[in-house]
Amino acid sequence: QSALTQPASVSGSPGQSIAISCTGTSSDVGSYNFVSWYQQHPGKAPKLMIYEGSKRPSGVSNRFSGSKSGNTASLTISGLQAEDEADYYCCSYAGTNTLVFGGGTKLTVL
Amino acid sequence: QVQLVESGGGVVQPGGSLRLSCAASGFSFTTSGMHWVRQAPGKGLEWVTFIQYDENTKYYSDSVKGRFTVSRDNSKSTLYLQMNSLRAEDTAVYYCAREGSTRAIHAFDIWGQGTMVTVSS
Numbered sequence: 001q002s003a004l005t006q007p008a009s010v011s012g013s014p015g016q017s018i019a020i021s022c023t024g025t026s027s028d029v030g031s032y033n034f035v036s037w038y039q040q041h042p043g044k045a046p047k048l049m050i051y052e053g054s055k056r057p058s059g060v061s062n063r064f065s066g067s068k069s070g071n072t073a074s075l076t077i078s079g080l081q082a083e084d085e086a087d088y089y090c091c092s093y094a095g096t097n098t099l100v101f102g103g104g105t106k107l108t109v110l
Numbered sequence: 111q112v113q114l115v116e117s118g119g120g121v122v123q124p125g126g127s128l129r130l131s132c133a134a135s136g137f138s139f140t141t142s143g144m145h146w147v148r149q150a151p152g153k154g155l156e157w158v159t160f161i162q163y164d165e166n167t168k169y170y171s172d173s174v175k176g177r178f179t180v181s182r183d184n185s186k187s188t189l190y191l192q193m194n195s196l197r198a199e200d201t202a203v204y205y206c207a208r209e210g211s212t213r214a215i216h217a218f219d220i221w222g223q224g225t226m227v228t229v230s231s
Contacts, residue, residue: 034216051217
């Protein structure tokens with residue numbers, strides 16, 4: 001399984017909105033609505049932000065939203081805040097009982 | 111509180127073995143599917159393996175199939191990862207995580223703090 005493709009870095013100013021893309025294939029992202037997103041601060045464990053493509057776990061801010069079009073999933077963060085600065089990873093069910101992650105995106109809040 | 115605590119990491123020579131443990135508390139471990147996910151130093155996340163709540167179903171990534179074995183002891187609320195034939199590329203922080211979806215494996219909703227495994231001579 002090849003890793004999903006994410007931009008290495010994105011940046012935005014406080015209050016702005018940004019989107020992080022996660023591109024897979026018709027064998028993973030394109031075939032299933034089972035995409036999740038994780039936030040990871042340095043030295044910390046990842047935190048689930050989005051699951052089933054667009055659902056937020058309890059306690060996750062509604063500034064975080066997920067969507068999908070074709071083979072590409074996206075995480076959008078609106079009203080950027082300093083504490084959003086972190087690494088973000090996507091993950092997709094890839095069929096045959098396997099999972100594949102993206103390479104990760106470093107978000108910088110300017 | 112809800113918690114996963116990994117242990118058992120350390121330094122091992124190539125070809126060696128190591129067993130990781132993950133103690134769960136604060137949620138129903140006996141009805142939860144569980145994963146191991148790893149992260150090499152400075153790199154991204156990589157899914158390793160999944161075990162269903164009753165141990166009847168196990169899945170592995172191609173990179174560890176045949177070398178790693180996942181198991182669990184529900185009476186002790188503990189998840190295990192037996193790692194054999196270790197390679198330098200297995201060097202990583204190993205996290206245990208709970209599967210949070212009831213529809214398909216893909217949502218890791220509870221994570222441990224991780225345990226470091228270093229494979230080096």
